[in-house]
Every structure is written in structure tokens, then in C-alpha cells.
Amino acid sequence: MQIFFQQVINGLSLGSIYALLALGYTMVYGIIKLINFAHGDIYMLGAFWGYYVINVWHFNFVLALLSAMVVCGLSGVIIEYLAYRPLRHSPRITALITAIGVSFFLENGMSYLFGSNARDFPQAVKQVNYNIGGVRISNIQLEILLTSCILMLILQLIIKRTKMGRAMRAVSVDNAAAELVGVDLNRTISFTFALGSAMAGAAGVMIGLYYNSIDPLMGLTPGIKAFVAAVVGGIGSVPGASLGGFLIGLLETLVQSIGLSAYKDAVVYVVLIVILLIRPMGIFGKNVKEKV
Amino acid sequence: MTTILKVDKLVKKFGGLTAVSNVSMQLNEDELVALIGPNGAGKTTVFNLLTGVISQSSGKICFREREEMISLNNKKAYQIANMGCARTFQNIRLFKNMTVLDNVLVAMTNQYKEGFFKSVLRFPSFYRTEDEILKKARALLAIFDLDKDMYKLASNLPYGIQRRLEIVRGLAMKPKILFLDEPAAGMNPEETADLTRLIRKIQKEFHITVLLIEHDMSLVMNLAERIYVLDQGKMLAEGTPNEIQQDKAVIKAYLGEEG
Amino acid sequence: MIGLKANFKYNICWFIIMITGFYLMNTLIMVGLVDSFIENMFVMIWINIILATGLNLIIGFAGQFSLGHAGFMAIGAYTTAIITQKAVSIGGFYVSFIVGMIIAVIAALLVGIPTLRLRGDYLAIATMGAAEIIRIIINNMKITNGPAGMFNIPQFATWPIVYVMMCITTIVTVNFINSRGGRVIKSVREDEIAAEAMGINTTKWKLAAFVLGAATAAIAGSLHASYLQTIAPNDFGIMESISILIIVVLGGVGSVTGTFVAAVVLGVLDTVLQDFGTLRMVIYAAALILIMVFKPSGLLGTREISIRRLFSYIKRRSV
Numbered sequence: 001m002q003i004f005f006q007q008v009i010n011g012l013s014l015g016s017i018y019a020l021l022a023l024g025y026t027m028v029y030g031i032i033k034l035i036n037f038a039h040g041d042i043y044m045l046g047a048f049w050g051y052y053v054i055n056v057w058h059f060n061f062v063l064a065l066l067s068a069m070v071v072c073g074l075s076g077v078i079i080e081y082l083a084y085r086p087l088r089h090s091p092r093i094t095a096l097i098t099a100i101g102v103s104f105f106l107e108n109g110m111s112y113l114f115g116s117n118a119r120d121f122p123q124a125v126k127q128v129n130y131n132i133g134g135v136r137i138s139n140i141q142l143e144i145l146l147t148s149c150i151l152m153l154i155l156q157l158i159i160k161r162t163k164m165g166r167a168m169r170a171v172s173v174d175n176a177a178a179e180l181v182g183v184d185l186n187r188t189i190s191f192t193f194a195l196g197s198a199m200a201g202a203a204g205v206m207i208g209l210y211y212n213s214i215d216p217l218m219g220l221t222p223g224i225k226a227f228v229a230a231v232v233g234g235i236g237s238v239p240g241a242s243l244g245g246f247l248i249g250l251l252e253t254l255v256q257s258i259g260l261s262a263y264k265d266a267v268v269y270v271v272l273i274v275i276l277l278i279r280p281m282g283i284f285g286k287n288v289k290e291k292v
Numbered sequence: 293m294t295t296i297l298k299v300d301k302l303v304k305k306f307g308g309l310t311a312v313s314n315v316s317m318q319l320n321e322d323e324l325v326a327l328i329g330p331n332g333a334g335k336t337t338v339f340n341l342l343t344g345v346i347s348q349s350s351g352k353i354c355f356r357e358r359e360e361m362i363s364l365n366n367k368k369a370y371q372i373a374n375m376g377c378a379r380t381f382q383n384i385r386l387f388k389n390m391t392v393l394d395n396v397l398v399a400m401t402n403q404y405k406e407g408f409f410k411s412v413l414r415f416p417s418f419y420r421t422e423d424e425i426l427k428k429a430r431a432l433l434a435i436f437d438l439d440k441d442m443y444k445l446a447s448n449l450p451y452g453i454q455r456r457l458e459i460v461r462g463l464a465m466k467p468k469i470l471f472l473d474e475p476a477a478g479m480n481p482e483e484t485a486d487l488t489r490l491i492r493k494i495q496k497e498f499h500i501t502v503l504l505i506e507h508d509m510s511l512v513m514n515l516a517e518r519i520y521v522l523d524q525g526k527m528l529a530e531g532t533p534n535e536i537q538q539d540k541a542v543i544k545a546y547l548g549e550e551g
Numbered sequence: 552m553i554g555l556k557a558n559f560k561y562n563i564c565w566f567i568i569m570i571t572g573f574y575l576m577n578t579l580i581m582v583g584l585v586d587s588f589i590e591n592m593f594v595m596i597w598i599n600i601i602l603a604t605g606l607n608l609i610i611g612f613a614g615q616f617s618l619g620h621a622g623f624m625a626i627g628a629y630t631t632a633i634i635t636q637k638a639v640s641i642g643g644f645y646v647s648f649i650v651g652m653i654i655a656v657i658a659a660l661l662v663g664i665p666t667l668r669l670r671g672d673y674l675a676i677a678t679m680g681a682a683e684i685i686r687i688i689i690n691n692m693k694i695t696n697g698p699a700g701m702f703n704i705p706q707f708a709t710w711p712i713v714y715v716m717m718c719i720t721t722i723v724t725v726n727f728i729n730s731r732g733g734r735v736i737k738s739v740r741e742d743e744i745a746a747e748a749m750g751i752n753t754t755k756w757k758l759a760a761f762v763l764g765a766a767t768a769a770i771a772g773s774l775h776a777s778y779l780q781t782i783a784p785n786d787f788g789i790m791e792s793i794s795i796l797i798i799v800v801l802g803g804v805g806s807v808t809g810t811f812v813a814a815v816v817l818g819v820l821d822t823v824l825q826d827f828g829t830l831r832m833v834i835y836a837a838a839l840i841l842i843m844v845f846k847p848s849g850l851l852g853t854r855e856i857s858i859r860r861l862f863s864y865i866k867r868r869s870v
Contacts, residue, residue: 035672083840090847093616097800098843100793104836112829224679224789231676266687269680276677277665292336292345292381292744343748373750381748387741389853390734398738399749401731411730412723414562418730465750 002134007257008250013141013210015249016148020203021226022233022241023155024076024196030172030236031192033092037099038079040223041106042197046072046204047121047214048110054122061124061209065147068205069198076197077190085186103219110216118215121208144206151202152242155195159238164191172236225252228272234285243283247271293320296468296501297342298361302351304337311337313525315351319469324495324502326512328536329522330545335505336382338522339473342503343379344369356468374402378462379471382505384454388447392438392457395446396429399464403428429464435497436460436490452483456490463498470494472504476511488514513537521545564858569718576714589822594710594778596818597717598771603798603810604724605767610796611805611853612728613760614740615667616675620795622682623765625787626658627651627772629689632701632782644707648773655769656762658685663761667754682792690784700783701776708777716774720767725807727763736760801842803849808856813849 021043028036046068053059053067083102087095128139159165167188170178179185207222208214225248233244248268255264275282297319304312312334319325327335340346342353344367354361357375364372373379378399387395404425410418433439436456441449446457455475462470475491476484488511495502506512512519513533521529521536523545529536536542576593579585585593602620609617630651635643662681669677689695727733738746739753746753776782798817802809820838824831842850 029672033672035675083844086844087847090843091804093610093800093804094843094847094849097797098840100797101836101839101843104832105840108829108832108836112833116829228676228680231673235672262691263687266684269683272680273666273677276669276673280669280673292340345744345747368752369744369747370750370752373748379748381745385742385745385748387738387745389741390737394734394737397731398734398746398751401735402750404731406731408727408732411732412726414726419559422730461749 003257005133005135007253009135009137009141011250011253012246013144013249014253015246016145017203017207017210017245018222018226018229018249019242019245020148020151020199020206021222022230022245023152023238024200025227025230026233026235026237026241027168027192027196029230031168031175031189032084032088032095034084034095034099035227036196037096037223038102038106039196039200040219040221040226041103042072042076042079042219043200043204043207043222044110044214044216044219045075045106046201047208047218048114048204048216049201050124050205050208051119051121051214054124059124061143061205064124065202065205068201070201072201072204073194073198076193076200080190080193085189103223107216107219114216116216118213121212121214123209123212125209140209144210147202147206151199152238155199156238158195164188168192225268228268231282232272232275234279234282236286237282237284240282240284293323294356295319295361296321296356298352298354299342300352300354302338302341302353303349304334304341304346305349311525312341312348315522315525315527317520317527317530319501319503321468321501322495322499324491324515324517325504326516326519327503327505327522328507328509328512328519329528332524333522334525335522336473337525339379339471339505342372343377343471344372373465376466376468377471378465378467378469380455380458380462380473380475382473382477384458386446386454386458386461389445391443392433392446392449393426393429393442395457395461396433396464397425399461400425400429403466432460432464452479452486455479455487459490459494463494463500467500469501469503472502472506474505474507476506476508484508484511487511491515561858561862573711573714576710580710590710592818592822594713596814597713598775598778599795599798599814599818600811601717601720601767601771601774602795603802603814604721604807605764605771606795607799607802607804607807607810608724608728608736608767609760609764610799611803612733612740613736613757615757615761616671617678617761617764618675618789618792618796619662619678619680619682619685620764620768621787621789621791622662622685623655623659623768624772624775624791625682625685625689625784626655627769628776628782628787629695629701629772630654630769631773631776632704633694635705635707635777636701636703639705641707644705644773644777648770651769651773652766655765655772659762659765660758663758667757667761679789679792682787683789686784686787689787695784698784700781700786702781704776704780704782706777706780708774713774713778716770720770721807724763724767728807732756732759797839801839801849803851803853805853806849806851806855809849809851809854812851812856816850 021039024039025036028034049068049071050064053064059067079102083098084095087098125140125143130137159168167178167183168191170183171185171188175185226245229244229248230241232247233240251268251271252264255267295318299315299317302312302315303310315338327338329335341348344364353364355364355375387398404421406418406421430439430442433442438457438460441453446454449457459472459475476487479487491502492515516533519531519533519536520527521542528545529539529542531539576585580590602624606617606620609615631644631647634647634650662678666674666677666681690698695701735751735756738749738751739756743753798813799810801817802813820835824834827834
């Protein structure tokens, strides 16, 4: 039982990272129907930014986190402006390939500039382990969980309570209609990218702290997992992305703990396929039927 | 007169909303019947039920095949189509990026066979089948004056011609019944007159049953032998054009209480 | 009106082009203009053509967005590797071809029957997951030598075999597209509901395209394994599926000749950039983004390079 709870704690920490990333996927997909393949690399940028500012400018954790969010948010906006905006009326598969191109560009650009080997993330927070009934929880895990929950809450508030959030929801339902009633499409999409990328940046700094190691290709696998999480939760749905993220994180650690770590990714994909077959629109997704 | 399609107490519920309730109707061979009713009466839903796009909540649809009435319950749309039910759609659904000829050839898919190996290895028999089916398709297109546009993409045709092509595509299936969903929608009076002539011609030359949904009353009164009137999902009246024109309930449904 | 007789003439033209290509390659190798490095480039381009043509059939013609092509390629590659290591003969190689195709077809049916109900991006993510499952299974099997992969696979796939297989798979795919089956799958791409109303069992036809694509991917995998002589599970990951997809989209979704052009362009670009080290992938990525931004429908769009059009162009010129 102790082992189980231990795995649940580990799973939740990992899951909250997936959830933060999944939010970016789900918001961008909801608004322009693009699988933003470069999203995982924004998370990598966040981790590298954190590495840089903690090492060179001796930022503390909170400052590193916030500055990474700002920097990643900006990069998200710039990428959207340069690479995706010109393609808004092109076939969606073209935009997807462009996103893949952006992903390659960021990964290899960072490898070129900083080398492709992994580096140790500075310990901005000294690790302290607490023992609660035999279950070991580190302060880093708690910080990750807490920070992610706060960020998700803030995001939910922005989407539900602010004017910009309303604009985002309107655009995701029908962008032409939203534009007709005075929503500034470009600004709304930029804002969505900024929000999503900021979440990814935060996730990047936290994963650096958690795993202690970062490299230019670190975004690839978590990026794909987070997208899977977004699909499982119901792409376009913010609570769905959070739930999907936690679900995938938990599933992965639990499968690992029963000694099937070689198959942990396979189990994730099996669950993905099964959920899609039962609920083709994901857990919280809306089922849109074509009208005849 | 033999009955070709029999609908018995058909019901369709969408959640709490009953879109079609207790609708019964029957179509005879070679008959031209119209289904009319105000907007939202459930006409297209009835069409979708008849052609298997959606399935009914209760009730029965039977179709005559080889002297027997066969239930269409639990049959998929393509199976119903293969039994001899062709249809057009309210908002034209042509294969837009395919040529006019290909649109018709797709509809003829089940009238010829080309084995996989015969076609990928281009056996002489492949060319023979292909020549034959092309000839048939071209002949059909020629009847409706579409052969000159044969190699044009369907999306490049003018609106009226697209409607015509959709009907011809349905005919290419050699159906026993042709369901036309608002064939005159969006047409000007001249095009509507053309369409009326076209439907007459189809009836005369192809000997098939036609059921059409239409809002254009001149077309309906001109063409239909029998009319069913649907209102709020219920069958309101049935009769010849004359009878329907004088039916109090129908007039009320169309013009409101004061009418 | 273009009769089928005339079509036959154009087919003969294509055939002559294929034979010319073969002898051109042969001569270039004999006079030493093509060394083993360039030969390797050509063979990789041809294998990519087989892969991308099959994927184009699924995506461009049947309209089903699959992201799992590398999984079927892996099946072909590993089947050939295992069989030819046990039965070291050209006969064993051909048997491995057939066996690989059969296994890939079975896998495609297992994956396709449940998932082809899904649409668009959902299908893409499900097929990607399925391909990853295939890769992970291979990664954990003894007979495949796990994550280390397989070495010293006997080389039976020489360049002429790869070339001929590329021609055959292309002929089969193009002939399929220009026949009853091709018209049907295109109608499914255009409008599933209308196709159903025409009496077409859309599930069956989507599956047919998917299975045919998977079978050609298995062939490409077999050739890949036998030519390179070394394979590992990571060669067949998501990135491989994506690089096949890139060829399809870059050439133009729904254009077979576009696939050829894109495969050659990318293959040559890749070779030319070899000297740039890490910068190579940066340039490649930048080129990809720029091409997509300035030519969103790919190099050829949905158009095909056609001999017929070439002929009528020459005729118009000479009049």
C-alpha cells in the first residue's frame, strides 16, 4: 500500500508536468485546429532559460519560473506570427508540417548553439524529503504540484472570467462569427499562444528541477505524451487536458512500478486507442455530428 | 399498383425532442410523390431515416426486393443504397475534386467488377470492363446534356448544373427509388422550369419511383401525383395536389391560425 | 476524348522512362560517376519513394490521416532481417518479402478495423500510437535482439532490386488509383456520407487503401534492412513516420509525381548538407518552414507531371 501511494505521489508530480504541457496543446488546437508540434520544444526553451538565469544571474526558483514563463510566452507569440499566421488559410496538414519544421528548428538550433549533450540543472531549491506514513515526498514534488495547480487555476479563471478568455472561447467555437461580432482574431490567437507557451515554460523549469538534467531534445517525448493526454482528456477542453495529464502521469508511474517499465509507453498508447474507440472525442470532448 | 416502400409508425427522438413521430407512408412503383411541410417539420429527418443515415427510435421501414417486403431496420446506409435507394442532398454533396465522369462512375461502382490484380497489372480484360462502363456513363451523361462537361471538376460547374449532376449521379445507381431533397432550392424560375422537365423525363424514361422534398409549390403541384404533408414531425395530410390545396389543416399549418 | 488506347501509349512512355533510368544509373556506375556514396543516396531516395507513395495513397487519395507508416516498415524490415539471417539465400530474401507483407497486412487490419472509424487528427494520433506499440513490442522481443537492433543482415537488396521494386510498387499504386478502386477511395475522401449513399462500404475501402499502403511500407522496410544491413527499433519511431509524411506533404498531397520530386529534393538536400554537421538539420528545418509558408499546397499541389500534357504542349509548340 505504501508503495502504491508512493507511486501515486510520483505519478501526480509527473502528471502535473504533462497537464501543464497538455493545456498548451489543447488551447492552440481548440482555437486554430493545429497540433502545435513545437510545443514540447517551447518547454525545452523554458528549461534552458531556467538553467541560464539560475546559473548566471543567480535567480531564485520563483523568479526563474516567472521569467521563463514570460520568455516562453514571447517565443510562442513570435513563432505563431512568423510560421503559423501566414498559413492560417492553408490546408491543415501544411500547418502541421510547418509546426514540425519549427520543432526541428528549435531542437537543432539549440543543439548547434549549446551542444547536444545533457547538462545538470542547478539546484535552485535544496531538496528536503518528508516522510509521511512511510511515503516519501520531496519539497520539489510538492512545489511542482502546488505550482501546477495554481497555474491551472489561474488559467481557468482567465478563460472563464476575462474578456480575452471569452474571446478565446468564441474563436474556438466559430472564428468567422467571432470576428463578425468584433473579436480581434490575431490578438486572440497571439494571446492563446502566449498563455500556452508560458505554461510550457513553467513546466520546463520545474522538470529541470525535478529530473536535474536537460538537453535540447528533452521536449520531444513529453511533448507527444502531453498531446496524447490532451486527446485523452478531450482536445479543446481545459479541464480535460489537466485530467488527461494526471491520468497519463499516473498510468506511466504505476506501470513502471509493477515492473513493466519497458512497456510503459505502449500502455499509454493502448489506453489512448481504447479511450478514442469508446469516446472518439476524448473524455470531456464535445461530440460534433456532421449535419446531413 | 405494387407498393415499393412502406413506412410504419416511424419515430425519431433526438434526446428529449421528437423530430418524427408516428409517421406512416407508402410509395408505389413508378409514382411521383412529394413530401412537403413548413421549415423544421422533419422532412429531411424522414429522408435520413429512409436512407439509413440515421436510425429510427421505433417503427418500421420495409422495401420491396424480389417480390418481398424486406425490413430496412439495422441496415447500413450503403446496404440500403445497394438495394435500390438513391438520394440527393439538400446542400449538394458532389465529389467536388473529382470530374463529372468520375462522380457518375463512383455511383456505378457496384455494377462492374475489376479484380485487384487485373486492374493493377492492367490485364486486357481491365481495359474491356473500363471501356464498357465508360460507354454507359457517357451515354447517361449525354441524356442529360452533361457529356460536354465530362472532364470538368464537379466544383467548377455552375450551381444549377451541379444539382442536375447530383440527380444524374443518383440515377447512375440504377435505383428503384430516387429521393430528391429540395432539388429546386436556390434556383431561379428558369432553372426550376428546367428541373421540372428533367424530373418528368426521368420518370418517363427510367420508370422509377420519385419522392421529393420541396418548398417550391409550383413545382410540387405541377409534378406530384400524391403529396404527403408533414408538420412538427407528424403526418398532417395525404392526398392529390387538389385535395391538399383545399385541406384546412394544411392551410392552417402553412399560413398560421388566421389563414 | 482520351481513349484507353491512347492511355496505353502514355503507359508505354512511362515504361521507357523507367528502363532508361535503369540503364542511365548502370552506365553512371560503370564510368565511375556514381560512387558508393551517391549510390547509397539514390537507394535511400527510392526506398523513401516507396514509403511516401504508399502513405500518399492513404492520406492523399483515401483522405485518411495516418501517422503510423513506420510501424509497418518496421515489420517488413525485421521480418527480412530475421528470415535472411536464418536462411541466407536470395530465395529466403524473397520469402521474407512475402512474409513481411502478410504480417504487415494483418497488422494493418488489426489497427485499421477499429481506428479507421476515427477522423482526421484523431486517426493520426491513434495510428501513431499503434505504430509506437509495434516498435515497443519489437524493442522488447528476443528474436529481434531488443533495443540493440540487428546487425550483419545479409545484403540481397542491391540497387537494381530496390529500383525495380520502386517501379513495381509505383505502377501498382498508380494503376490502383486509376481504376475502380481508386475512384472509390477518392470519393470516400471527398464526402463519406455521399459515398455511403452511392452504396459504397466506406469502412471496407478505407481499410483497402490502408492495407495496400501498409504492404508497400513493409516492402520498403525489407529493402531498407537488407540494403543497410543494420536496423534498430529506433529507426522506426515517430520521427520516421513524420519524415515520410514530410515527403508526401512537400510534394503535394494527392500527387504521386510530387512525391517523387519531393523525395529527390529532400534526399539530395540531405546529402549536400552532410558537410554542415549540426547546422545541417537547422538548414533543413528552415528550408521546410520556408517551402511550406511560400508553397502551402506542396511543390506540385495535386497536379501530376503527365506525359499527355507534355505531348500536347510539344504539339502546340510545333504548330
